[in-house]
Amino acid sequence: MKPEWSLDALYKGYQDEAFIKDLKKSDVQIALIKEYIKTLDTVEPAEALPALIGYIEEYSVLINKLSAYVFLRKSTDTTNSETVAIMGKLQDKTSQLSKEFAIFKKYIAKLDNLDEIIAGTPNLENYRFFLNHQKENAKYTLNDEVEEVIAKMNLSGASAWSTMQQYLTSTLEVDYNGEKTTLSDIRNLAYNSDAKIRKEAYEAEIASYEKIKDPVAFSLNHLKFQANTLSALRGHDSALAMNLKRAMMTQETLDAMFTAIREYLPKFRAYLKRKGELLGHKNGLPWYDLFAPLGSTQRTFSVEEAKEYLVKHFRSFSDDLADMIETAFDEEWIDFYPHAGKVGGAFCYNLPYIKQSRILTNFDGSLSDVVTLAHELGHAYHGLNIQEHLPLNTDYSMPVAETASTFNETVIMNAAIAEAQGEEKLTLIESQLQDVTQIIIDIYSRFLFESAVFERRKEAFLFSSDLEQLMLDCQKEAYGDGLDAEVRHPFMWVCKGHYYRDSLDFYNFPYAFGGLFARGLYAKYQEEGEAFLPKYRTLLNATTVNTVEDVAKMAEIDLTKPDFWRQSLSMVAESIDLFLDITKN
Incomplete structure (x- = not known):
């Protein structure tokens, strides 16, 4: 079992004949789309639409494969100049069709009989949601030339600032x-x-x-300024509104979730204060002990032991998930260890066109690292359940993106807790609370921070000292007296890459959404047993062709009311009460 992933299923290198051939082929496909777009007004929509979809499908598969390969190479070596140069070329290629895709959206928007065309054209039926979504979003599309300029300017704008943050943090x-x-x-x-x-x-x-704080501060400022500018130009009320539209989620759902979270903040603070007391602190938990393990038996895992542990526990849940985990380890889907030049954190990259995924972690052998692997393998399982969709139906939105991953976390931790005894059980319960506190309380602090940065950036530039104080203020609002006021983390905005994803702002609330939505689904699994699994797979499959709210309705869940979120949070509160009871003496 190798500690690095293999990308050979994509390409064997930049000199691989297949890579060179596909780069050239992408130019041909771009030219084909440009030429066909010019003929739209001369062809009947029932003929033009499926033909254009076919061209876009072929281009999408190829450019995504090329981009994935280069992105994955860059993730493990941000200092490779050849990779950076090729990534720039690919970004330039994708920007060349911005004008054409704007025309495509407006063309669809003008079709008053779109549903009739879809109904009368069998190979369009599977794209009904995609086409209607494009039609809805056309109202936020600027004129063709402006869209083209924005895409090209982004190469030296948000995309470049994002790359700089990655480079600085990975080489620090x-x-x-x-x-x-x-x-x-x-x-x-x-x-x-x-x-x-x-x-x-x-x-x-x-x-x-x-x-690095000053250059990273410049990165954050310019990224958020660009997002503010674009959201206003496109007619959105705010950058948040723009991202909720992209997430296919309503403000009503977001408000309901945060209403419930705010109600449960005191419960999380009680857990943090008790943990602080157990570690000898009197004024709440200092930041450096947020992830301190409790208990005297601290198990560590090799990569082989992590594989065995995960397969064992997921086998009792679902054979297809356990089989996929074995494949991920055996066929070199995972890049495990940290090193200079490799990006921090962890992620999963779905590759539906080759029916695989790739997972990056910075594995250090702790139980938390094993849980992180379970989380990312949940993303891969999500990918497994959407890979049979047509090429333009394989993207799921931010909120539901964290559902399968957090469901996996819940499965692995609950299984581990159930088989543990004595002090080890306490250790595992606390570890689970530690993780859920991050996706609820820390995510809330990050949402508050990003919201404030967007608002203040409208009027002023925020220097590092401004961002540091703002981060401390938001941590205080979220963590309250559960966190030692003298030992917080003023630089969380520097190290968290989520703030720097161009065209993907507010990459924070999806973690809270996923964490609570997954717990609600897990409660249904506990009620229904194996009968729930087909429903779960169907729900994951539907995430690419439905709104967030419609996906939830498949499980008879109303996301727009606080009640569902309160129910999920009450499950966490029960674990906190158990922790408080066990540790009261």
Whole structure:
């Protein structure tokens, strides 16, 4: 079992004849689309629409395959100049069709009989949701030439600022105990069982940001300024409204979720304060102990042991999921260990056109790392359940993107807790609370922070000192007295890549959504047993061709009312009460 992923299923290198051939082929496909777009007004829609869809499908599969390969290469080596150059070429290629795609959307918008055309053209029926979604979004599309200019300018705008943040954080050298280490390595020490190491690692991490905080602040400012500008130009009320539209989710659903979360903040703070007391702190939990393991038996895992653990626990849930996990480990889908030049955190990249996924982690052997693997393998399982869709039906929106991943986390942690005894059970319960606190409380603080940055960026530039104070204020509002007011984390805006995804702002609330939605689904699984699994697979399959609210209705869930969210949060509250009861003495 190799510790690095293999990308050979895509291409064997930049000199691979297949890669070179596909690069050239993409130019041909771009030219074909440009030429066909010019003929739309001379061809009957019932003929023109399926023909154009066919061209776009072929282009989409090819450009996504090329882009995935280059992105994945860049994720493990941000310093590779050849990769950066080729990525720039690909971004230029995709920008060349911005004008044509704007024309396509407006063409669809003008078709008053779109549903009739779809009904009368069998190969369009599977694209009914996609086409109607395009028609709805046409109202936010600018004129063709402006769309083309925006796409090209983005290469030296938001996309470039995003790349700079990735480069700076992935190459940052952290001074620790007289040696140099990476940011990913130093952040992994937050899970160490030694209190002295955790505190020293936190202090080293905080100090290291002084080297890059100013350029990263410029990145954040310009990314959010561009998003503000585009949302206004396109006619959205705000950047949040623009991203909710992209997420196929309503403001009503978001408000209902955060209403319930705010009601349960005191319960999470009680957990944090108790953990702080157990670790010898009197004024809440200091940041460096947020991920401190509790209990004397701290199991660590090799990659092989992690595989065995995950397969064992998911086998009792679903054979197809367990089989996919074995495949992911055996066929080199996963890049495990941190190193200089590799991006931090973890992600899963679905590759439906080859019926696989790729997973990046910064594995250090802790239980938390195994849970992270379970989370990312949940994304891969989601990919498994949508890979039979047509090429333009394989993108699911941000909120539902975190559903299968968090469902996986819940399955693995509940299974581990159920088989544990004594102090180990306490350790696992606390570990689960630790994770859910991140996706509820920390995500809430990040949502507050990004909302404030967007609002303040309309009027002023935010220097690093402004962003640091704003982050501390938002942490105070979310964590309250559960967090030691003197030991928070003013630089969370530097290290979290979610803030820097161009064209994907507010990549925070989907984690809270996924965490609570998944727990609601898991409760149904507990009620229905194996009978729930076909429904679950159907629901995952439907996420690419339905709104968030319509997906939930398949499980008889109304997301627009706080009640569902309260029900999911009450499950977490029960775990907190159990933790408080076990540790009261």
